Amino acid sequence: MASKILIIEDDKFLRDLIAQKLKTEGYEVIGAAEGREGLEKVKKEKPNLILLDLVLPGIDGFEVLKKIKEDPSTSFLPVIILSNLGQKESVEKGLKMGAVDYLIKAHFTPTEIIEKVKNNLK
Secondary structure (H helix, E strand, C coil), rough: CCCCEECCCHHHHHHHHHHHHHHHHCCCEECCHHHHHHHHHHHCCCCEEEEEECCCCCHHHHHHHHHHHHHCCCCCCCEEEEEEEHHHHHHHHHHCCCCCCEHHHCCCCCCHHHHHHHHHHC
């Protein structure tokens, strides 16, 4: 069965671009445009991995990550942060909060993002 990836990203172009690449690789993809919707989909869809933007409308990515990690039914899910926030503090905070990886959007191509997803699903 294909692994299910949830992309929580408010930039529709980027979300669709990554989703398309993941689908080509055989993954099932669910998208969410904001934090609250993302959290609902985490509970409902039970994804195998989450790609999470930090700057989101409503509740931000750090809050989403915190809620995912606090809930015993979702705390084990690998979360890869995908953000434009490249400051050392943001990166350290994200990893300390339980993200398995932190990708700065400007530094990674969609193909490299897919590689990170594959590595974290092994």
